[in-house]
Amino acid sequence: MQYIPVRYIEPVFRPPSEAHSLILQVTNGCSWNKCTYCDMYTQPQKRFSVKPEEDVLREIEWFSQRYSGIKRVFLADGDVIALPARRLLFILDTIRQYLPEVTRISSYCSPRNVTRKSDEELKALYDAGLRQVYVGAESGDDFVLKSINKGETHQSTVDSLNRLADAGIKRSVMIINGVGGTRFSEQHALNSALLANRTQPEFLAALVLNLPHGEARFQQGYNGQFIKMNQHERFLEMRQFVNALELKSTIFRSDHASNQLVLKGTLGKDKERLLQEIDLAIEHPDEAQLRPEWIRPF
Secondary structure, three states: OOOOOOOOOOOOOOOOOHHEEEEOOEOOOOOOOOOOOOOOOOOHOOOEEEEHHHHHHHHHHHHHHOOOOOEEEEOOOHHHHHOOOOHHHHHHHHHHHHOOOEEEEEEEHHHHHHHHOOOOHHHHHHHEEEEEEEEEOOOHHHHHHHOOOOOOOOHHHHHHHHHHHOOOOOOEEEEEEOOOOOOHHHHHHHHHHHHHHHOOEEEEEEEEEEOOOOOOHHHHOOOOOOOOOOHHHHHHHHHHHHOOOOOEEEEEOOOOOOEEEEEEEEEEOOOOHHHHHHHHHHHOOOOOOOHHHHHHOO
């Protein structure tokens, strides 16, 4: 049997748009891993760790010898930018050396890890091939962020997103529909829109809150004040969010598996059309093109 020197510690997650990318797992889990809405890295084997440099190099060499035409690479797991700039640059330079056809390298990114990088380091990462990062902002509201134990504030997220833009790195920002529940829906929607307006991300996505292991841990953060929203209420929140957006050329998507209402467009030119589609789902759900409940995993 041929020895394959590539090791993944599962489960491994990636954004939908990285479906055709080479997934290179250089860290395992998330160094923060305290967000109450997230169960992605809670299994014992997903405790945060860093893959040794020699193992990363060996895997890149192995892929280069057996696969041609690799255009995109996604660096996993959920907290790669936590690595020191020197180590990240080693990985990026090695990819460029052994996989010269790669045109885009991307990863997940937490705002706190951008804070730990200098402007010069961020620019060096871009120059070495890091072209896009996926930032789970989740909310732009400070109360909601504190309640879900995100470890960020509205301002810390804005600052990091704008510094990434200054370095040339594209940003795909994710907001969670329903994460504030009915009681905090309005402030979540409006402050999340404000965050997007202040940063003008290249990509913006809305996912739906999913708590597959129950609400107990999540409720603790809200001191029992969280009231889960139904689908109609989430549509109302989505309308308030989109209506408050003042974006120039952001590609917007709500087409994750968790979304019952699929929305796709560019903001701001498609804003009125998107609002009309949301209004149809609110007022006449039987006429809207909603995903059937049985095909949605959440």
